[in-house]
Amino acid sequence: MGSTQARIAIDAMGGDNAPAEIVTGALRAREELGVEVLLVGDPAQISASVSQSSSLSSLEIVPAEGTIEMGEEPLGALRRKPKASINVAMDLVKQRRADAVVSAGHSGAAMAAALLRLGRLPGIDRPAIGAVLPTMVPGKPVIILDVGANVDCRPKFLEQFAFMGTVYSQYVLGNSEPKVGLLNIGEEPSKGNELALRTHQLLQDNPQIPFIGNAEGRDVLSGDFDVIVCDGFVGNILLKFAEAVGEVALQILREELPRGARGKLGVSLLKPNLRRIKQRMDHAEHGGGLLLGVAGVCIISHGSSQAPTIFNAVRLAREAIDNQVLERISVVSSHVAGG
Template sequence: MPPKDPELNPASTPRTKPRRSKAVRRLVIWYRRNAAVTSLVGTATTSANAAGSMAGSVTSMAGSMLQPVMDPLRRLQGGVPGDDIEINDQDRIWVAVDGMGGDHAPGPILEGCLQAIERLAVRIRFVGETDRVLEAAAASGLSEALNAAMDAGHLELILSGPSVEMHEEATVVRRKRNASINVAMDLVKRGEAQAVYSAGNSGAVMASAIFRLGRLTGIDRPAIGALFPTKDPGQPVLVLDVGANMDCKPSYLHQFALLGNIYSRDVLQVAQPRIGLLNIGEEECKGNDLALSTFALLKEESRLHFAGNCEGRDVLSGDFDVVVCDGFTGNVLLKFLESVGSVLLGVLKAELPRGRRGKVGSAFLRSNLKRIKKRLDHAEHGGALLLGVNGICVIGHGSSKALSVVSALRLAHSAASHGVMEDLAALSQQTAVKA
């Protein structure tokens, strides 16, 4: 029964528009009174974009509430959330995993590997101190899944010696020859695995990769490349270096650009990657000596498409596919990005009205906030690639848990499946000839 209205007279002229119910009118009034909520979304989004956020516009957030966001875990294989991918065992590739690396190892690392086996065409050679691994599996309720994976031939436990701790110096890998990271690298070197993953001490991982796998010919310094999300959820930007080389020469950044160009083209399937140089302005004359000298080198490089300087606000704009910088600047940028999601969501939650009306507004925005958090969460992007060594190496965050491990193994699988090493080897030969 429609609500009673004392002003509604049956004898009067019929209205051209039906009157809204009281519930609808109250909702409209509430939104008008709390317009600050929607304007806050726009303001926070604009500010975040200026700082490097990719939360999207007010329209995409508040107006298109039901628009799905592509799951980063499926993007690299071209799938969509909810699809069941049937995996042929013949297509599985071996990945060596440093099971003792990371703040929470080995339990969450093992859990992530078991999940990856169900979702990716991979087999895992899990390197670690066997007793600790089995104890962690029992404590986490993973023993049954572990035994099933081993019986199916999808996972092998490889014994290692004492691991490299997170607080130890990188050079300790020379003394701890049987450390899990060294054993995992040796598996790649001998061809018993096509890629290696570790969430351990990043300096030790890089040192082990250089000592065990070696650098590509013509590459002076390997670089850590991280995938940053952009406004387009299906197309990230590769930023390198994000921590391997604190002090760089122009020739290093030039090599980073060449390495990033190949990865973006082969793995991310970008036909002609747009290479940007991180700088304080778009003009060619801007920047310090490093930026000015690097600009000149990239401008003359015929093997890639140099799109010019990239300001900080443009890193996540989608206008560049690869952005190069020194490791100090890149690491600051990476750590800043990791904080954006939680800060943005915290601001939004703090500014929402209190009480019953606030709960109603929060209910309307909850799905959007969850999707934004998913896009900004570094765990969704797994790890960073160490480019420039003679093998595929993925470095995970020290705090990595199961989701991060799955994401990182997807990166490793994608790199190993697209012939990246063949193209990098060809690049190193060209670079050596030019030198």
């Protein structure tokens, strides 16, 4: 998209803290990231969420009617509510009025709306949600996919996930030679269920994928791998467990820091370190997951997202746009083996 300013459609009505936190995060992203934001939803509620310091006249609010509730079946709800905020946001990308969508609403509805309105990239059978997590090696995150889009997978789906993860790792995370691993119960090629065995062979035989072998659970955050592939059932459990561990670690850190005047002095000296620790461990700092494989940039954030998460979700969207992730996947995705 060259040097033009990125335009991000934000589902202002999606998530537990909508619209107030969504709007706050979006406005911060507009100011600090230099993007245009289109707030999609109920104009009255969005306007009421804008602080006095922000000018309503400079905001672009795109009206929508209702949202998809967490308990609703995605496909049926999307059809019953064609003007729901997630549908309208996806249509903005389809109509090229926006370059990306960010939503903290019903993740199943976001995925279904992306597929129905944007379609899949050539050569990709199923989209995957990629989540970027920190590792034991500073500045070397790992992308895990799929973390929830596909509960049941075929080997060729995992092969395509590996390819898309490789592209993302190269062009967004900056790994010139990313190392791809298949999540499994052992390092040996003979380990695992039928899906793992067949996928291992496909990855090993595909020259476009820099596959280095199986990755056990203890390897995921080791820094030895740049891309980890798995089905969405396992990946979603892994992601939520990792987030919980991060929250527990931060809580323990807060509880164990010394108290009193001496403790306050120590904490003040450690503030820069503590800030960096939080940035590496807090899932809010990572914004959410990129839905790879659909013909549009789509970031799916946590339902509990607050303003910092939305800000980082917009940052993720801009990075995907700036690094032309969709275009790079499209160029060679049709050559990925599918069988």
